[in-house]
Each structure stands twice: as C-alpha cells, then as structure tokens.
Amino acid sequence: MSLNAVRPWREIQRRKSRQIMVGSVPVGGDAPISVQTMTNTETTDVRGTLDQVIRAADAGADIVRVSAPDEDSTRALREICAESPVPIVADIHFHYKRAIEAAEAGAACLRINPGNIGDARRVAEVVRAAKDHGCSIRIGVNAGSLERHLLEKYAEPCPDAMVESGLDHIKLLQDHDFHEFKISVKASDVFLAAAAYQQLADATDAPIHLGITEAGGLMSGTIKSAIGMGNLLWSGIGDTIRVSLSADPVEEVKVGFEILKSLGLRHRGVNIISCPSCARQGFDVIKTVEALEQRLEHVKTPMSLSIIGCVVNGPGEALMTDVGFTGGGAGNGMVYLAGKQSHRMSNDRMIDHIVEEVEKKAAEIEARDKAAAEAPEATEAAE
Numbered sequence: 411m412s413l414n415a416v417r418p419w420r421e422i423q424r425r426k427s428r429q430i431m432v433g434s435v436p437v438g439g440d441a442p443i444s445v446q447t448m449t450n451t452e453t454t455d456v457r458g459t460l461d462q463v464i465r466a467a468d469a470g471a472d473i474v475r476v477s478a479p480d481e482d483s484t485r486a487l488r489e490i491c492a493e494s495p496v497p498i499v500a501d502i503h504f505h506y507k508r509a510i511e512a513a514e515a516g517a518a519c520l521r522i523n524p525g526n527i528g529d530a531r532r533v534a535e536v537v538r539a540a541k542d543h544g545c546s547i548r549i550g551v552n553a554g555s556l557e558r559h560l561l562e563k564y565a566e567p568c569p570d571a572m573v574e575s576g577l578d579h580i581k582l583l584q585d586h587d588f589h590e591f592k593i594s595v596k597a598s599d600v601f602l603a604a605a606a607y608q609q610l611a612d613a614t615d616a617p618i619h620l621g622i623t624e625a626g627g628l629m630s631g632t633i634k635s636a637i638g639m640g641n642l643l644w645s646g647i648g649d650t651i652r653v654s655l656s657a658d659p660v661e662e663v664k665v666g667f668e669i670l671k672s673l674g675l676r677h678r679g680v681n682i683i684s685c686p687s688c689a690r691q692g693f694d695v696i697k698t699v700e701a702l703e704q705r706l707e708h709v710k711t712p713m714s715l716s717i718i719g720c721v722v723n724g725p726g727e728a729l730m731t732d733v734g735f736t737g738g739g740a741g742n743g744m745v746y747l748a749g750k751q752s753h754r755m756s757n758d759r760m761i762d763h764i765v766e767e768v769e770k771k772a773a774e775i776e777a778r779d780k781a782a783a784e785a786p787e788a789t790e791a792a793e
C-alpha cells in the first residue's frame with residue numbers, strides 16, 4: 411500500500427498526458443517526472459561540454475539540453491550525443507538547417523518552434539528529419555519572445571497569448587502528422603508562467619515541460635522556481651522540469667530534484683531532515699549537516715536521515731527516518747535505526763559513523779529492492 415493511500419493529504423493527481431520518448435527517457439503519461447538541465451559551455455568544446463553533461467547526469471539529470479547555434483556546434487553534437495550517458499536535446503532558434511543537422515547528429519529531441527523557422531517547406535523538412543532520426547520536438551514558448559502579431563493582438567505577454575502561440579506551433583506539427591512533441595510556456599514572472607501553464611494544461615494532452623525562465627541566481631531562482639513549479643506540480647501539471655538558474659547546471663539538477671522530493675514525486679538520495687539548531691543543541695547541527703550533505707552526495711538510494719540537535723524534536727523525527735541522530739549530553743548523542751533507539755555515539759565520531767550507517771542502510775535497501783524485482787510473486791505472496 412502506498413503512503414499516499416493511508417495519507418490522502420499527500421495525494422497528487424497528475425494530469426493525464428500522452429507519453430513521448432526523448433531518446434530512452436519516457437516523458438508524460440505515468441513516466442516519472444524527468445529532470446533536465448542545459449550546458450553553458452561552448453558546444454564546439456566537445457570535451458568541456460561532455461564533462462558538464464556527465465556531471466549533470468551524475469547529479470541525476472535525466473536529459474540534458476545543448477545549444478546548437480551554428481554549423482560547428484551541430485558538427486560537435488555528433489560526438490557529444492554519441493558519448494553522452496543521457497539523451498541530448500538540441501536547442502535551435504530560427505534556423506531550420508541546424509535542426510536537420512542536429513537530428514542527423516543524434517539529438518534525441520529538438521527544441522524548436524516550427525512557427526519561427528519560415529515557410530511550410532522548411533517545417534516539412536524539419537519534421538521529416540525528426541521522423542527519420544527518431545527525434546521528438548519541444549515547442550518552447552517564451553513570454554519574452556512572443557510573435558509580433560500576438561503582442562499586437564493582446565498588447566502584452568499574457569497567458570492567452572502564450573497558449574495561443576503554443577497551440578499554433580502544435581497545429582503546424584500536427585498538420586505534418588507529427589505527434590512526438592512536448593511543450594513549455596515559460597515566463598520569468600511566476601504569476602504569468604503559472605497561469606499560462608494552467609491554461610495550457612487544459613488545452614492540450616501533450617506532455618508539459620515546466621520551467622520558470624531566467625529565474626535568477628542560486629538562491630532567488632531556487633525560491634522562484636519552487637513557488638512557480640511547486641504550485642503547478644502540486645496541482646498535477648508537469649511531466650519534465652528544468653530549473654533555470656544563473657549557476658552551475660549541477661545546481662539546477664539538485665534544485666529540480668529537491669522540488670520533486672518535497673512533493674513526493676521523485677525520490678533520490680538521502681533526504682536530510684535537520685533542525686535549525688538553538689542553544690539546546692548537543693552538537694553543532696549546522697556544520698554537521700553541511701559535512702553530511704557533502705559526504706553523502708554519492709548515495710543515490712532514496713532514504714531519510716534525521717539530524718536533530720536535542721531531545722525536544724529528535725526522537726519524534728527519528729521515528730520517521732531510516733537513520734537518525736539526536737544530540738544528548740556530555741558530548742554524546744543517540745543513534746536511531748529504522749525509527750528505534752539503537753546506540754550512543756560520541757559527537758566527535760558521529761559524522762563518520764552516520765556515513766557508515768547510511769551506506770549500510772542504502773546497501774540493505776538496494777538488496778531488498780533487487781530481491782523484490784527478481785521474485786515479484788514471492789514478495790506479493792508474503793504481503
């Protein structure tokens with residue numbers, strides 16, 4: 411029985427969307443909500459771009475987007491796509507030939523607006539290239555670059571204008587019998603983005619790529635994205651997400667996962683529950699959590715860890731986590747395993763010890779999941 415079945419207030423009803431493939435990653439339908447980021451290297455710097463793609467993938471990115479502004483970049487894409495551990499989306503603006511070259515180079519998806527690339531013949535050529543090479547397409551409407559006729563019609567970027575733009579692009583693809591597309595309607599303003607996405611969600615069954623564009627730096631952009639995307643995801647909208655930060659792409663991936671983890675939509679790595687600390691703390695909570703966040707970055711198994719300064723909240727939080735540590739007196743604290751008091755541990759050894767306990771627990775969870783996957787009937791019978 412899922413946790414949500416016994417705790418209905420945690421239930422999120424996902425909007426029903428069609429499923430498409432971005433390379434090997436399903437997007438939409440009942441597929442897990444995927445996390446994307448985008449490289450900020452010169453695409454022609456193949457090694458540098460691949461290094462960034464690999465770092466993003468290690469941090470959990472399911473899909474990575476790479477700019478393809480010129481022919482040298484689409485040429486570089488061939489090697490990048492061949493060596494990337496995750497599907498690559500080629501970011502194209504305006505030039506239809508770059509889209510065709512990117513499809514030929516192995517891009518899993520093209521980010522292109524068919525209404526911006528010229529006449530019907532060009533659209534047909536891009537669609538043919540996408541079909542021939544198994545590429546999907548993302549239509550990316552942006553409040554900052556709406557078509558002139560829509561700005562004249564609506565006077566300013568607004569949800570109606572953004573959704574109309576999106577539906578116009580969709581129609582161009584459908585007219586060419588192309589249905590492997592997803593769509594975004596991004597804005598840097600959270601109100602505008604949220605309203606546009608809500609309207610879009612009712613207007614199409616295409617998978618939706620969520621994003622608050624140009625959200626800002628690590629701190630402000632994280633908050634803006636969490637509010638904008640969090641609100642939409644909570645109401646069931648969104649099949650793939652990209653957090654746009656003026657920061658390292660790895661940070662975008664981490665923030666994306668944290669948003670999904672907060673809503674119970676994806677689980678990855680150690681979810682640390684920690685108190686803000688105060689004069690009651692039995693050890694330095696802030697420094698300990700900082701150290702543990704770094705030391706536990708390599709753990710991908712979903713699990714929980716509580717690090718609480720004292721017994722006011724420690725035992726209660728530890729009840730609900732896989733591993734817990736609660737500060738006590740005389741330089742010692744209590745270690746909890748699976749919600750139960752286990753043993754005492756000195757503060758000066760506790761970081762190494764917690765890392766060991768978490769790694770042990772992760773191995774245990776992985777072994778259990780592997781056994782369950784290998785013998786589903788036996789597990790069902792036991793339940």
Ligand code: SF4
Pocket residue numbers: 685686687688689690691692718719720721722723724
């Ligand atoms: S759990 Fe204890 S140490 Fe942490 S903030 Fe609360 S009272 Fe302070």
